[in-house]
Amino acid sequence: MKILIVGAGAIGGYFGGRLLEKEEDVTFLVREGKKEKLQQTGLNIHSKHGDLQFSPKLITKNEQSRPFDVVLISTKSYQLANAIEDVQPFVGPETMILPLLNGIAHLQSLTEAFGEENVLGGLCFVESTLAEDGTIVQTSPVHQLIYGERTGEKTERIGKLESAFTGTKAEFIKSDHINQEMWHKYLFITAMSGITSMMETSIGPIRDLETGQRTIQAFLEELTAIMEKMDAPIKPGIAETQLKRINSMGAEMKSSMQRDIEKMQPTEAEHLQGYLLVRAKEMKVAAPVLEIIYTKLKLYEQKINTDLQSE
Ligand SMILES: NC(=O)C1=CN([C@@H]2O[C@H](COP(=O)(O)OP(=O)(O)OC[C@H]3O[C@@H](n4cnc5c(N)ncnc54)[C@H](OP(=O)(O)O)[C@@H]3O)[C@@H](O)[C@H]2O)C=CC1
């Protein structure tokens, strides 16, 4: 199976590296700067599950190639519009599009660009970041990529994808309920990224404080109420399940949004917290914790924009 990964960043590079380790036919679609860098250094992964180094196949947007069988999209949400344009030449009528971004709103842009049927559902649980020298640093015991048909059907193409993914030294899990799993991850990450970015520390110290514990719980309940009002396919009791998940993670666990803030990079606040806040307003659902967290993230964005302009 010809696999194209759009973005050789923290998650694309990590899962792409694991597929290369299994000798799958993987190519990365990268931008010029990244191509030069990767040609010099190779793709280096420093992982809790074992280090890897490859000189992978790279293409840039203006090169020629026949369509790929599957395209894994692993850019940030604010890079997606450009990525969609850049990947178009490599997508044919049968190409499966597998998004790995956090959130839900990207499904609309992807289905508009590639058609409802071509877009699968996907998400990942992994703690991965790019070091200054470009090395992918993967730190959590969990390294799961979950994917499936958004209709829940057991199609021939998903069977082929499963064969390509099986045997990889990371957990690639096929799900018959990927829509629901994406919403559940959306709930978890909106809370986890919002709380850790707001409090500027890893999850352990926050949840150890009684007030921290109550804030996480209140936020999860608030987000769940918004999602329920949207008729999102979430399970009853999911706020409690996600609170347990947050409480069982390693104390030093950080969110990717928080790591981006530490590097003074843009965030996905609009895509994660902002999208739900707009829906809450439309539906007149109270969202006091979400409003505070969103405000903090917007102030951060204003600050980095001002800093960038004055440079
Ligand atoms: N990091 C993590 O631990 C986790 C992240 N996620 C989610 O995964 C998504 C990706 O995050 P992450 O991997 O951390 O982000 P990164 O910033 O590390 O990687 C994004 C990559 O996409 C590349 N890119 C952007 N636009 C294009 C384009 N047009 N063509 C080719 N490459 C492009 C960037 O390349 P360039 O170098 O050129 O800028 C960059 O390497 C986000 O939605 C995030 O929320 C989900 C779970 C865990």
Ligand SMILES: CC(C)(CO)C(=O)C(=O)O
């Ligand atoms: C919390 C974590 C690391 C779990 O996968 C995540 O999804 C993110 O920070 O984007």
